[in-house]
Amino acid sequence: MNSRMDPYVAYRLQLLQEGQTLRSFWEQLGQGEPEARDRLAKFLHRLHGTSGTYGFEKVSDLAQELREAVVARPPRVLEEPMVEPLLAALLEASLGQETEAPAVH
């Protein structure tokens, strides 16, 4: 843990990485990898909670919506465009372009 960096700045940098992780997990789900759905659902559950705590409401809400879809539907029914809004929100948040200012700053 880098204790010198402002936690808000550190998390914005982390969100960029989270987008890459999401893309990777989504591809694994599409390839039918065993346990891919559980792995993705856990990732989205954590992203929902942590991003919301930091005040990134859009990322948090979209992560929760996508998690509910992943848990509810078979992988073959999940379409590629479903992940795009969250990927875009992660990029916006990491670049400081979110429409609402995070609550912690």
Next chain:
Amino acid sequence: MHGKRILYVDDDEAMLRIVAATLPRLAGVEVVTATTGNHALALLGDGRFDLVLLDYELPDFDGAELCAEIRLRVGATTPVVFLSGHEDGPQRHAGMEAGANAFLPKPSPPAAIAAGIAPLLRPGGAAGVLQ
């Protein structure tokens, strides 16, 4: 609440960073962090804490099991509070059955976390159960 010391247990380092950075200002507490249940139990053995704040899913412990273990070690006088995204699931019931005083939803803004633990840090607060 100034001078109080809390232990926050979560395997998500971003959560540890934001809680450790904001609660001292918002709640006047010192925050000590642990990333595993075993690390938390070791810290509880080394020092006194006025409240334990717990995630439910940890790499080495189920939240209810850890809560029960903490209760065995610290007795009934130290409040235990969950901060978890499972506030609507069976985990809430299991956690409260294991001896937790409150179950705060995740996400919660840091100000809401501070407000959620405040009543339990007051004198006699550990006797309370917040639903």
